[in-house]
Amino acid sequence: MSNPIDVLIVDDVAETRQNVRTLLSFEPDIRVVGEAANGREAVALAKRLRPGVILMDINMPVADGIEAAEAISRELPSASVVIMSVQGEYEYLRKAMAAGARDYLVKPFTAEELAQSVRRTGERHSDAAAGLRGPDHPGRPSPRGRVVTVFSTKGGIGKTCIAANLSVALRQCTGSKVCAVDLDLQFGDMAVLLDLQPSRTLADLAREETMDSSSVLSCMLLHESGVELLAAPARPEQAEIVTGKHVDAVLRYLRESYDYVVVDTPQSFQDPLLAALDLSDMILLVVTLDVPTIKSVKLCMEVMDSLRYPPEKTVLVLNRSSRQIGVRIDDLETALGRKVDFHIPSDGRLVVPSVNSGVPFVRSHPSARISRAVTELALFVARQNGWSEKRPQLAPGNALQSIGRKLFRKRDSAPTIQPLGRRE
Ligand SMILES: Nc1ncnc2c1ncn2[C@@H]1O[C@H](COP(=O)(O)OP(=O)(O)OP(=O)(O)O)[C@@H](O)[C@H]1O
Ligand SMILES: [Mg+2]
Known part of the structure; x- marks a missing residue:
């Protein structure tokens, strides 16, 4: 020993x-x-x-x-x-x-x-x-953290809600060090969902001449669950300061310090997002049961294929799966050519107040159906990382x-x- x-x-x-x-x-x-x-x-x-x-x-x-x-x-x-x-x-x-x-x-x-x-x-x-x-x-068998990115090519379908609650659930059920990164550089609202007031953001890091682990860690905001957040720039016009190179460096530093780095994303493929996807150990691809979203997620899967991401890197998450709006789950699976891995039910009565009050629902209502679904997702992520x-x-x-x-x-x-x- x-x-x-x-x-x-x-x-x-x-x-x-x-x-x-x-x-x-x-x-x-x-x-x-x-x-x-x-x-x-x-x-x-x-x-x-x-x-x-x-x-x-x-x-x-x-x-x-x-x-x-x-x-x-x-x-x-x-x-x-x-x-x-x-x-x-x-x-x-x-x-x-x-x-x-x-x-x-x-x-x-x-x-x-x-x-x-x-x-x-x-x-x-x-x-x-x-x-x-x-x-x-190189060559070091480093016990580094896992980067988990929540993505979809469609806006407004629950990426941020899932990213925020997944981060808190990961912390709650594993006790591990968890951070979240808001890569929605123009309109990021992770800080709002976690009721945090950003002082330094990704834009401040990008402006620094030399970035190192301590400058990255000094920008982290601590949430009362123990999750830490690296917030998106305060103003949309600051988004362009942040490049793919910055994102790559930030995520590499963060995975040295945290067990899980959960990344929330915008809906478009731009350089900073591609840097995050490349570095991700797991991509949670969010889809909902409507034709425009299915079409755009199909395109997104084709892009990921062309980037040569192995299929097992992507986990298909169906949000608001209980909402009956015309498209059936098997139609969706046929259209996408793969099974849904996780179902998150719709629960507007819990999600809307949670978003407005900045209290993640996995924290305020841990036994609600939607919270149990997100916790299951967190356990899946953790088990993939060897946690038991x-x-x-x-x-x-x-x-x-x-x-x-x-x-x-x-x-x-x-x-x-x-x-x-x-x-x-
Ligand atoms: N499972 C759910 N049940 C009920 N409502 C939901 C659920 N998931 C998300 N919503 C609703 O959808 C809204 C948008 O969610 P969210 O901001 O997470 O989406 P997004 O994909 O991050 O959007 P954007 O592309 O604008 O960043 C939430 O404010 C909430 O009201
Ligand atoms: Mg969002």
Whole structure:
């Protein structure tokens, strides 16, 4: 077995440190090497112990997690800081990510989310230690993220609704790092659907002389689900600044930092879109049951054929499949020469308020039929990426159970840690 990942736990509440230690004690490939109670102690210990991953609370006396993350990324760039925050600390969280933190966990988190985050960032640590950091080193078996693009040659058929809800569902059901990119460069509305206020967008990145991972990450907006968004330019006339080369570079950087990069698109084949399609591991081709859409999607499939995309790269998603408007599903399948892979029902009563309020329906109504359909789609995407639903099983009477219900909350049958570290 390869070396375990060394972890330093930083939190001023001793009980929280102990809980995190206990959760990690069940992971054979992770080893806790030390604990610190504030940011200053963390920096000193990190220099001495050289851990791969530092699990860091934000609010701490003496020096807080943001100062410590900044110092560590400056002085010990090979260590990965993972921030542990409580709900509502999103502004701090954003600052911490800008200060060089590589990942974050929102309390309460499950044992699985914790271990996944340590492994993901710990693997990056080993790469960095071997001097291999940077996007796509040829020959490296890189555990990079997957790019999933939601596309259709028809406008107004649900691409953005699907992209926004798919991103949140992916985050909700896998706990993975998920980001969304709004490539509808003229009229992108992903930020509206997620109720986010963009400050820096793709246009700002395109204007920069040199783009690197940290300039891309500094443009990400954090949604309360944990999904991060790279927003479309604020004004239509800024769209032309963004070229295919920019999109290619941005997506390559993002797939180094996220497990899933979900791309929303406009309806036309232009250079930035083609760059995204080329780089995509999966294209969700959205269709509805009407003749003009079927005709244009057929053309789109022909274009993808001519681009030599393998047929399995495309997944056919029928949106509003329950709407009876004349065309039958088998007519559609005959016309397109392939089966529909996923059906998303029509539910205007849920989708319209969701769009208007900026709350994705998979979040507000997770058990509605439409939400379950999008969640199924998210699980399919995740399974294609090797993800499995297996949760850690707790043997009866083991140490975790003896800690008692007051510390751990059951969620999807995985143990979680409560936000004990919260302070005003
Ligand atoms: N499954 C659905 N059930 C009911 N209404 C839906 C569904 N999907 C989408 N809609 C409606 O269609 C509208 C357009 O959806 P959306 O903005 O996602 O489409 P789009 O393909 O991204 O459009 P554009 O090409 O303009 O970017 C939504 O505002 C919503 O009202
Ligand atoms: Mg759209």
